[in-house]
Amino acid sequence: MSGGDAGGSGGGGDPWSFLPADPAPIAPLADGGWELCPVDAVPDGAARGFVLDDAGVRLGIVVVRRGDDLYGYVNRCPHLSIPLNLWPDKFLSPDGQVLQCATHGARFRIEDGLCIHGPCDGRFLTSFRLAVKNRKIVALEP
Ligand code: FES
Structure with a gap:
């Protein structure tokens, strides 16, 4: 194979290939929970998404940091039960004051x-x- 995408250019490729690839789910720790990342990898005022391997099921969560406080939510909007974001780590309103569903x-x-x-x-x-x-930030059971 000599480069190019696997879908080729003949029109049969993945129409969504321009979207970022889904991250590999994070495996659970032996003693429970999921180790997400170093605390500093979620800067103050930022939000970051993660995908967990929950007994073989992909479970998206979002982590928001405000100073020393961390808030975690399942990445599922209660309106239509779909992810809040369309793009990686884009969960906050433009002013950064609230979580905002992109849909x-x-x-x-x-x-x-x-x-x-x-x-x-x-x-x-x-x-x-x-x-x-x-x-390190560790996600526990909901
Ligand atoms: S899916 Fe409608 S507001 Fe989130």
């Missing part, structure tokens, strides 16, 4: 996941417990 614009408080604007107003994101161990 219909629902806005969620970072502190508790409550939808404060949009078609799922009054509903919550599913929280996901996090811990910090040895300066």
